[in-house]
Amino acid sequence: MLESAWQGLQIVFSWPNILFPVGATLLAMFVAFVPGISGMTLMALAIPWTFGWGEIPTLLFFGALVGGGTFMGSVTAILFNIPGNAPSAATLLDGHAMARNGQAQTAIACSASASALGSTVGIALLIALIPLLRRVLTAIGPLELLLLTIWGLLTITLVTRRAPLKGLIAAGLGMAIGFVGRDPRTAELRFTLGLEYLTDGVPVVPALLGLFALAEMLDLYVSGRRTISAEGVDAPLGGSVREGLLAVFRHPLIFLRGSLLGTALGIVPGVGGTVAGFVAYGDAARADHEGRFGKGDIRGVLAPESAIDAKDGGSLVPLLAFGIPGSEGTALLLTALMLHGITPGRELLEGQLTLAFVLIWSLFLSNWLTSILGLAVSRPLARLTVVPAQALVPVILVVLVLAALVERGSFGDLVLMTVFGLAGYAMKEFGWPRVAFVIAFVLASLFETNLHLTLRLYDLGRLDPFERPLALGLFVALALTVALPVARRLGSR
Amino acid sequence: MRGAVAFSGLALAITLGLLAQSTALSALGRLAPLWVLLPTSVLAALRLVVDLRAVPDAPPSPHETRRRQLRITAWLAGVVVSVYLFGFLPAATVFLFLFLRVETETRLRSAAITTSATVAFVYLVFGVLGGIAFPEGALF
Numbered sequence: 001m002l003e004s005a006w007q008g009l010q011i012v013f014s015w016p017n018i019l020f021p022v023g024a025t026l027l028a029m030f031v032a033f034v035p036g037i038s039g040m041t042l043m044a045l046a047i048p049w050t051f052g053w054g055e056i057p058t059l060l061f062f063g064a065l066v067g068g069g070t071f072m073g074s075v076t077a078i079l080f081n082i083p084g085n086a087p088s089a090a091t092l093l094d095g096h097a098m099a100r101n102g103q104a105q106t107a108i109a110c111s112a113s114a115s116a117l118g119s120t121v122g123i124a125l126l127i128a129l130i131p132l133l134r135r136v137l138t139a140i141g142p143l144e145l146l147l148l149t150i151w152g153l154l155t156i157t158l159v160t161r162r163a164p165l166k167g168l169i170a171a172g173l174g175m176a177i178g179f180v181g182r183d184p185r186t187a188e189l190r191f192t193l194g195l196e197y198l199t200d201g202v203p204v205v206p207a208l209l210g211l212f213a214l215a216e217m218l219d220l221y222v223s224g225r226r227t228i229s230a231e232g233v234d235a236p237l238g239g240s241v242r243e244g245l246l247a248v249f250r251h252p253l254i255f256l257r258g259s260l261l262g263t264a265l266g267i268v269p270g271v272g273g274t275v276a277g278f279v280a281y282g283d284a285a286r287a288d289h290e291g292r293f294g295k296g297d298i299r300g301v302l303a304p305e306s307a308i309d310a311k312d313g314g315s316l317v318p319l320l321a322f323g324i325p326g327s328e329g330t331a332l333l334l335t336a337l338m339l340h341g342i343t344p345g346r347e348l349l350e351g352q353l354t355l356a357f358v359l360i361w362s363l364f365l366s367n368w369l370t371s372i373l374g375l376a377v378s379r380p381l382a383r384l385t386v387v388p389a390q391a392l393v394p395v396i397l398v399v400l401v402l403a404a405l406v407e408r409g410s411f412g413d414l415v416l417m418t419v420f421g422l423a424g425y426a427m428k429e430f431g432w433p434r435v436a437f438v439i440a441f442v443l444a445s446l447f448e449t450n451l452h453l454t455l456r457l458y459d460l461g462r463l464d465p466f467e468r469p470l471a472l473g474l475f476v477a478l479a480l481t482v483a484l485p486v487a488r489r490l491g492s493r
Numbered sequence: 494m495r496g497a498v499a500f501s502g503l504a505l506a507i508t509l510g511l512l513a514q515s516t517a518l519s520a521l522g523r524l525a526p527l528w529v530l531l532p533t534s535v536l537a538a539l540r541l542v543v544d545l546r547a548v549p550d551a552p553p554s555p556h557e558t559r560r561r562q563l564r565i566t567a568w569l570a571g572v573v574v575s576v577y578l579f580g581f582l583p584a585a586t587v588f589l590f591l592f593l594r595v596e597t598e599t600r601l602r603s604a605a606i607t608t609s610a611t612v613a614f615v616y617l618v619f620g621v622l623g624g625i626a627f628p629e630g631a632l633f
Binding site: 168173179183185186190222224390406411418427429447448452 | 496497500504507508511514515518519521522524525526529530532533536537539540543557558561562565566569570572573576577581585588589592593596597599607611615619625626627628
């Protein structure tokens with residue numbers, strides 16, 4: 001395996017091969033910074049461009065596309081409260097608050113270092129797991145997934161300590177909205193109000209764009225603030241790149257937990273970066289005893305950023321082990337690879353391990369390149385927080401309208417984004433936590449599907465929790481998550 | 494204060510509406526929704542009672558804030574309707590120019606330059622480079 005890893009590394013960094021991951025990274029960075037064209041769209045567009053390419057350039061190019069855009073999506077989340085991609089929505093909770101506090105440079109620098117190092121953790125774990133990939137995946141079943149989603153839902157209680165009642169109601173509503181659409185078990189339509197548009201459920205991207213990005217633009221206009229950071233246009237930029245870069249080392253436990261969570265959730269097919277980011281955020285909020293999360297706490301940027309990029313390494317596990325895509329990105333990656341005669345799965349792992357490592361190292365390189373290049377432009381980008389709001393608001397509104405329309409080409413998405421935008425503004429105005437709504441919303445279908453599967457398997461006598469060590473471990477972790485804060489509170493009295 | 498009460502009332506109304514719809518579903522289909530909506534509706538009712546009985550600790554929003562809220566809502570509704578009727582590019586161009594002129598009282602030349610630059614950027618990046626077809630309107 002080491003020999004294959006070394007050969008893969010040599011291939012990636014040789015000339016002219018290095019041009020493919022660098023070019024793909026630059027392209028992904030640009031696309032990720034502009035809301036409206038997602039990384040998925042870019043990958044889909046790139047497939048026909050690359051029809052005549054060989055195996056190595058294809059692996060280098062698409063491996064870099066998978067990881068190249070995540071950090072830049074976080075930059076727009078920090079600066080404008082517009083997630084450049086859905087997973088970056090977790091970053092904006094504290095990232096944009098930091099920008100409003102004049103700490104945009106710190107937030108961007110923290111995001112850059114957490115992204116690069118988080119992806120390194122994810123890739124390191126992926127490499128370590130290569131001999132065990134198939135065993136790891138078969139150990140994850142409906143019971144384990146159910147426990148993971150319950151743990152994710154429990155984090156809601158941690159991020160809504162300031163308004164627990166409103167948080168629980170928002171979470172309940174979020175989950176109910178997550179149930180909208182056709183029930184996968186009974187095929188009956190639920191809560192669609194007779195609208196064909198809602199048959200496939202409430203789409204995540206327009207909902208998130210509305211709830212956070214549009215709501216913030218509405219707030220920016222209504223508040224009458226002159227700039228995003230409320231500083232004058234000639235004000236010197238606050239924040240410190242050094243402080244942002246060192247945040248990973250000042251909060252090592254939060255970074256490690258976020259990275260491990262991201263990798264673990266990335267391994268699970270269907271979970272995705274959005275879930276990983278929010279779950280990591282909620283997990284980190286447990287350490288917030290002063291109530292600073294949501295007001296510009298750097299840990300609120302560090303946790304989701306390390307999880308979102310660590311997820312990339314994890315998401316390659318089902319793809320490499322079984323040729324099963326675990327996410328939209330890896331589904332497109334699989335398509336691209338198969339069209340070029342590369343079949344992920346046992347064949348790649350056992351017969352062409354070097355090619356697998358070319359893919360892995362390309363992903364590694366793109367994550368670091370994105371962070372380094374993004375950091376280099378962080379200062380001019382941070383200047384955007386002191387651009388007059390009167391010019392910024394209408395321009396961003398136009399970009400948001402387009403972002404809602406181009407995702408699926410549906411006018412309904414624009415209406416949905418508007419509705420969620422007004423709802424998000426009202427939630428912010430009256431102190432209802434939007435993050436609780438979103439965590440429950442993204443976890444709803446995963447929770448329900450695995451609840452039903454678990455109950456069904458148990459009824460059929462095919463599930464014995466005591467024979468599943470991973471499930472037992474997760475159950476103990478859940479119990480500790482609930483019991484420890486209670487014990488701490490009782491002890492402090 | 495009235496806004497907070499209205500929002501709590503809206504949350505309760507939505508929860509109860511979804512709960513009512515759940516009863517029409519099959520046993521399997523309503524299992525998870527009922528587990529979620531029953532406690533949520535109880536909590537929402539509790540929240541409404543708390544808000545109704547609460548003593549306001551902050552002055553009501555000033556008239557200017559209300560005015561801005563209504564104006565931006567009107568602009569937003571206008572954008573959505575005009576995108577539907579005329580398509581994205583014409584609607585975005587007109588909205589951007591009018592907003593800059595009316596809301597921010599930007600000078601004619603500056604508004605025209607900002608509008609042109611923004612629309613040109615969007616057209617080049619999304620339309621030409623991205624190959625994305627801009628949505629057309631119902632009328633044109």
